[in-house]
Amino acid sequence: MSHLIEKMAYTGEKPWHNLGRELPSRQPLEVWAKEAGMDWNIQETPVRFASRDEEGDGSPLATFKDQKVLFRSDNREPLSVVSQRYQVVQPREVLEFYRDLTQISGYELETAGVLKAGRKFWALARTGKEMTIQGADVVRGYLLLATSCDGTLATMATPTTIRVVCNNTLAMALDGASQAVRVPHSTSFDAAAVKTRLGIAVSQWDEFMYRMKALSLRKVRSRDAQRFFARVLYGPATDRVDALTKPKGAIAVTVAPKERALRTLQALFDGHGRGAEMGASKGTAWGLLNAVTEYVDHERRARSTEYRLDSAWFGQGAAIKQRALDQALALIA
Numbered sequence: 001m002s003h004l005i006e007k008m009a010y011t012g013e014k015p016w017h018n019l020g021r022e023l024p025s026r027q028p029l030e031v032w033a034k035e036a037g038m039d040w041n042i043q044e045t046p047v048r049f050a051s052r053d054e055e056g057d058g059s060p061l062a063t064f065k066d067q068k069v070l071f072r073s074d075n076r077e078p079l080s081v082v083s084q085r086y087q088v089v090q091p092r093e094v095l096e097f098y099r100d101l102t103q104i105s106g107y108e109l110e111t112a113g114v115l116k117a118g119r120k121f122w123a124l125a126r127t128g129k130e131m132t133i134q135g136a137d138v139v140r141g142y143l144l145l146a147t148s149c150d151g152t153l154a155t156m157a158t159p160t161t162i163r164v165v166c167n168n169t170l171a172m173a174l175d176g177a178s179q180a181v182r183v184p185h186s187t188s189f190d191a192a193a194v195k196t197r198l199g200i201a202v203s204q205w206d207e208f209m210y211r212m213k214a215l216s217l218r219k220v221r222s223r224d225a226q227r228f229f230a231r232v233l234y235g236p237a238t239d240r241v242d243a244l245t246k247p248k249g250a251i252a253v254t255v256a257p258k259e260r261a262l263r264t265l266q267a268l269f270d271g272h273g274r275g276a277e278m279g280a281s282k283g284t285a286w287g288l289l290n291a292v293t294e295y296v297d298h299e300r301r302a303r304s305t306e307y308r309l310d311s312a313w314f315g316q317g318a319a320i321k322q323r324a325l326d327q328a329l330a331l332i333a
Contacts, residue, residue, distance in 0.1 A: 273290060
């Protein structure tokens with residue numbers, strides 16, 4: 001099977017997805033562009049078609065003015081067909097977004113790469129923010145900028161945390177609202193405006209980590225953990241949650257496919273997860289949240305590691321982690 005990840009580079013420790021080319025720290029953006037596979041442009045051309053009559057006779061190529069084809073400048077491979085209103089964000093623009101942040105504000109790029117043959121690309125930078133929960137559990141702040149050229153993802157700048165002991169990733173959110181700044185492709189990408197809007201989100205790091213510390217002080221029982229995980233997987237539907245948290249022999253056949261996921265989550269929480277025995281996590285709401293992020297980032301079934309990364313950052317896995325964060329914060333509300 002072909003890889004979703006066209007190319008990727010990283011500095012420091014190997015990322016949790018164990019892919020990419022290692023670079024020395026503090027490399028120029030031009031080096032990142034080459035090694036991360038982002039040294040090409042998205043070009044465009046009108047959609048053209050050939051029509052034929054009933055006898056099979058063709059006509060000269062005609063142009064469909066409402067749409068255009070996007071393709072790579074390096075290998076001429078097509079990327080997508082989009083409307084003429086679609087505003088393209090170039091791979092180099094994603095890296096260029098970090099130039100002043102790395103040169104002036106103390107950020108450091110750690111990973112960058114291309115997914116799905118160029119249809120998605122991203123860069124992840126460490127912000128320098130760091131906090132320790134209960135003396136040993138280290139969490140660091142990052143900024144993820146990602147976009148697509150096929151309409152599957154708006155350009156998104158997302159404040160993200162990474163728990164060092166397990167490399168679990170979690171997008172920051174407060175009061176049920178993501179701190180991400182989204183720029184739809186119907187409008188042009190203004191890096192300066194995005195950074196201005198991000199300033200508010202990044203400044204909320206202390207408040208977010210205060211709540212994570214509060215989670216580490218919130219004790220939970222095993223029965224509470226079962227219901228928590230069931231609600232994360234199924235939502236608040238009471239009948240399904242009750243069925244999933246009954247004794248094993250009483251689980252309904254209709255919910256059996258989720259049983260494996262629930263067993264995995266419970267095992268991660270009960271001590272099998274990375275860092276699960278640390279004081280901040282053992283038997284706490286912080287441990288519940290980390291069990292879910294580890295499950296999504298490392299354990300959840302996926303066609304490949306590349307698919308897991310795509311899901312964990314941008315797809316269903318990211319949605320699962322958001323539900324877990326919302327449920328966890330509700331426990332301390």
